[in-house]
Amino acid sequence: MATFPTQADAVIIGQGGIVGASVAHHLIELGWSNLVGLDKSSIPSDIGSTAHASDFCFMTAHDKMSCYTTTYSQRFYEARGHYARIGGLEVARVGDDERMAELARKVASGKAFGTRARLVDPDEAAECFPLLDKTLIQGALWDPDAGLVVPRSQQVAGELIEEAKASGKLAAFADTPALAIDVRDGRVHGVETAKGYIATPVVIVTSGIWGPLPAALGGAALPLMPVEHPLLFFGPFDTFAGTGKEIGYPLLRDQGNSAYLRDTGDPATTEGGQLEWGYYETREPRLVRPSEILERHQARLSPSMRDLELDQVMHAFERAIELTPVLGELGWDEKHSFNGLLSVTNDGGSLLGESPETRGLWFCEAVWVKDGPGMGKVLADWLTTGRTEIDTHGIDIARFYPVQKTPDYVYGRCQEIARKIYDPAVHPREPFESGRNLRRGPFWPREVELGGHFMEAAGWERAHGYAANDHLLERYGDRVPERPAEWDARHFWRVSNAEHLALSDDVGMINLSHFAIFDLRGPDAEALLEYLSVAKVGGDTPIGKGVYTHFLDQLGGIHSDLTIVRLANDAYRVICGGDTGHRDLMWLTRQAETRGLTRWHLEDRTDSLASLGVWGPNARRTLQALADDPEALSTEHFPFATAREIRLGGLPVWAFRISYVGEQGWELYVPFSYGLALWDRLFALGVTPVGIETYANSRRLEKSLRLQNVDLLTEYNLYEAGLARPKVKAADFHGKAAYLEQRGRDRQPAYLCTLTLEDLRDARGQQRYPVGQAPILDPESGDVLVDALGRRSYVTSFAFGPSVGKNIALGYLPAEAAREGDTLLMEYFGEHYPMHIAAVGYKPLYDPDNQRSRT
Numbered sequence: 001m002a003t004f005p006t007q008a009d010a011v012i013i014g015q016g017g018i019v020g021a022s023v024a025h026h027l028i029e030l031g032w033s034n035l036v037g038l039d040k041s042s043i044p045s046d047i048g049s050t051a052h053a054s055d056f057c058f059m060t061a062h063d064k065m066s067c068y069t070t071t072y073s074q075r076f077y078e079a080r081g082h083y084a085r086i087g088g089l090e091v092a093r094v095g096d097d098e099r100m101a102e103l104a105r106k107v108a109s110g111k112a113f114g115t116r117a118r119l120v121d122p123d124e125a126a127e128c129f130p131l132l133d134k135t136l137i138q139g140a141l142w143d144p145d146a147g148l149v150v151p152r153s154q155q156v157a158g159e160l161i162e163e164a165k166a167s168g169k170l171a172a173f174a175d176t177p178a179l180a181i182d183v184r185d186g187r188v189h190g191v192e193t194a195k196g197y198i199a200t201p202v203v204i205v206t207s208g209i210w211g212p213l214p215a216a217l218g219g220a221a222l223p224l225m226p227v228e229h230p231l232l233f234f235g236p237f238d239t240f241a242g243t244g245k246e247i248g249y250p251l252l253r254d255q256g257n258s259a260y261l262r263d264t265g266d267p268a269t270t271e272g273g274q275l276e277w278g279y280y281e282t283r284e285p286r287l288v289r290p291s292e293i294l295e296r297h298q299a300r301l302s303p304s305m306r307d308l309e310l311d312q313v314m315h316a317f318e319r320a321i322e323l324t325p326v327l328g329e330l331g332w333d334e335k336h337s338f339n340g341l342l343s344v345t346n347d348g349g350s351l352l353g354e355s356p357e358t359r360g361l362w363f364c365e366a367v368w369v370k371d372g373p374g375m376g377k378v379l380a381d382w383l384t385t386g387r388t389e390i391d392t393h394g395i396d397i398a399r400f401y402p403v404q405k406t407p408d409y410v411y412g413r414c415q416e417i418a419r420k421i422y423d424p425a426v427h428p429r430e431p432f433e434s435g436r437n438l439r440r441g442p443f444w445p446r447e448v449e450l451g452g453h454f455m456e457a458a459g460w461e462r463a464h465g466y467a468a469n470d471h472l473l474e475r476y477g478d479r480v481p482e483r484p485a486e487w488d489a490r491h492f493w494r495v496s497n498a499e500h501l502a503l504s505d506d507v508g509m510i511n512l513s514h515f516a517i518f519d520l521r522g523p524d525a526e527a528l529l530e531y532l533s534v535a536k537v538g539g540d541t542p543i544g545k546g547v548y549t550h551f552l553d554q555l556g557g558i559h560s561d562l563t564i565v566r567l568a569n570d571a572y573r574v575i576c577g578g579d580t581g582h583r584d585l586m587w588l589t590r591q592a593e594t595r596g597l598t599r600w601h602l603e604d605r606t607d608s609l610a611s612l613g614v615w616g617p618n619a620r621r622t623l624q625a626l627a628d629d630p631e632a633l634s635t636e637h638f639p640f641a642t643a644r645e646i647r648l649g650g651l652p653v654w655a656f657r658i659s660y661v662g663e664q665g666w667e668l669y670v671p672f673s674y675g676l677a678l679w680d681r682l683f684a685l686g687v688t689p690v691g692i693e694t695y696a697n698s699r700r701l702e703k704s705l706r707l708q709n710v711d712l713l714t715e716y717n718l719y720e721a722g723l724a725r726p727k728v729k730a731a732d733f734h735g736k737a738a739y740l741e742q743r744g745r746d747r748q749p750a751y752l753c754t755l756t757l758e759d760l761r762d763a764r765g766q767q768r769y770p771v772g773q774a775p776i777l778d779p780e781s782g783d784v785l786v787d788a789l790g791r792r793s794y795v796t797s798f799a800f801g802p803s804v805g806k807n808i809a810l811g812y813l814p815a816e817a818a819r820e821g822d823t824l825l826m827e828y829f830g831e832h833y834p835m836h837i838a839a840v841g842y843k844p845l846y847d848p849d850n851q852r853s854r855t
Helices: 018-029 064-079 097-113 122-128 153-166 212-217 314-323 369-385 407-419 444-449 472-479 494-505 525-532 581-594 619-626 672-684 692-702 736-743
Strands: 010-013 035-038 088-093 118-120 137-143 147-149 170-173 180-184 187-193 196-199 203-205 224-235 251-254 259-263 275-279 338-345 351-354 361-365 452-457 460-466 508-511 516-521 546-552 558-568 571-576 601-604 609-615 643-648 651-656 665-671 750-757 774-777 794-801 806-814 823-828 831-840
Touching (some): 018 035, 018 153, 064 097, 064 369, 088 097, 097 118, 097 137, 097 774, 097 823, 122 137, 203 212, 224 407, 259 314, 275 314, 351 369, 361 369, 444 672, 460 494, 460 692, 472 494, 494 508, 494 692, 516 525, 525 571, 546 581, 558 581, 609 672, 651 672, 665 672, 692 806, 750 823, 806 831
Parallel strands (some): 010 203, 088 251, 203 361
Antiparallel strands (some): 088 137, 118 137, 180 187, 224 275, 224 338, 251 259, 351 361, 452 460, 508 609, 516 601, 558 571, 609 665, 643 651, 750 806, 750 831, 774 794, 774 823
16 A cells, blocks of 8 residues: 655545546646545545546537537547547427527537537438437437547546556545645645645645535635436347447437437447436426535435436426337336436536635536546646646636625526526527626616616626617617527617617717726836736836736737726726636736735725716717816826826716727726716716627727637737737736747738628528627638638627628638638528628727727
């Protein structure tokens, strides 16, 4: 027996599953040599989700990271001889046109993100899967790379761990739970077990459904809940007897029924001779608190395999028999059927990265078998080099604000996510129903009175438009088209585009209280922000000057997009988007720690300082009518991109002359206590309330403005995004070496382009107004454009611009394809539409010389 170690470079808690095994494997590949793995059960695990998982892999999803980790995992399993590439079908039943449309959308996402799914007709589907009653389906998606991890992902985990142990770089200990994580001064120092204490600077939690428990030992909240997933087995099914196959037919997903079906191959194989039918409950999914999961000795089968009640599945099962009648002919194996526990999270994404609460506490949680090796690689890359191949914004644990990790919030959101694992298809703009009305700015009561159409971001209620402004459609209706396709119109309000036009004709006000605002002060504040920022914010930058800038990673990828205003020689205000603010805060504070900068203080003003954007050709005149000193707002006395304290009707206001909507005006910042008074004074002067839709989408696209985590990603640099500075500042900054190398290139591999779509009439004659993401195709070959680095072209942002009367898109194009005036194609719900390249790099369609905002 190995001597129990007293020190490790990293301790993995939850070593026995496919995720823990993959993390250890990839860390060792990157040079780690002193790892300790702990598990509360056997290694490989006999009680976790890996032990009972269905182990199948479909490649296609609607997000890039998921496609990346799944395709990586598929290749990883296959290279080790543990993958049966049998293919997979997703069917749409007759009458379920929404599901058929969703399959077409999935094919497009596959093209955008590098998978090979295609649509097939009922005859081809039945050829692939003969158990199917083809008369009940109208079509299907075929994924040729889908398949099964064989014989079990549990075996793969075991092999990876044994290899790691044999290398001498991992010591793994079964039946050794972590009893405590030693945290001092906000940093991990070690792990306590019944066998002894292990000193370590890094703890990695890969405990799956138990994840929140070790997270809590380290002082962190993990927004994850286990949910029951019914799995039923039927047999005997002897079709593949004597073949030695672990699976014979392709996988079948009937997502409109929230179910899937697969065979288990030759009766002589691991779990062969049966049909496995799985279901995800869509009405009242059964969440289980991690602390309530049974211990091994208490469970009939396993702690992660709970007893099944047939009424959970009866309605869906009856529908399954219609589609695959053989299910009704085989016997139900009640003894071995169960509810398997799997993890769901607040937003459906995995949870990776370093805990915001505790330095050195890392997570690789809420990961499916299909993504296990891929997420293991992502975590290992991130922990070792500080960077990953794909931007991590959608999986970074730091994406959640503290309020989004409270127990009630987590329970409600996880239940909502669990209801939609398979059905219905989730709209790109779909709002959550739970966890609402948590964060509301001071203007919210007035917005409610105006009939605000609210959506939510980062916990903030944001009105996208106001029913009280419907009368504007009488004036602007001919420039605000109806959206005949329900999908395009869902979660969109026409009045938003009318408000957009009214603002440009006169003056409007937009609630921006979701901004994340951080005030930094102290001797090291300048050094910290100057080092992080590409633009010059310190030195001789005047007090009151606002600077639009970026934070880069070490390879010049775009991590943050924000504005910094100098308040004093040793004080700054950092203004971030609400959705990105918490990640920006973590980046800022951790970079300060890495550089040993301690003489500064941060005050989070987000929940105390409200912001109201007042913009339009009459913005100055309107504010001067209210100002105690009207002349102070003149162009001469208040230049663009400067900020200062003013008084409006006696109210103290910090005014910042900047514009994200391409019109003259200011962002007005006031303490929450003055918010309603400011709104009421402006409203009384006739200022039109305008929803966030104009700011975030329609005018943003007309101005070709980029959005972090959507158009701006760590995979791309500022030169590709069209946002590089004219000069490189003398001071050092994070990522400068890479930035200089990029600057020296003759051309970039890709450029972010503005594209317009004018003829969007579909096969039914409906004019389309796209939402979401879509692949960009070569018009001659029909293939997705791919740049020299292998990055695929897709639409990153879509919006209809009422001021220019066109659908507008942003997307990165390979350098050789980025030519103004050329025409490309976009695929949307299975149809192709021409896209015209209106601009390469940053070039607004509306007011291209940016004169209106500077008047």
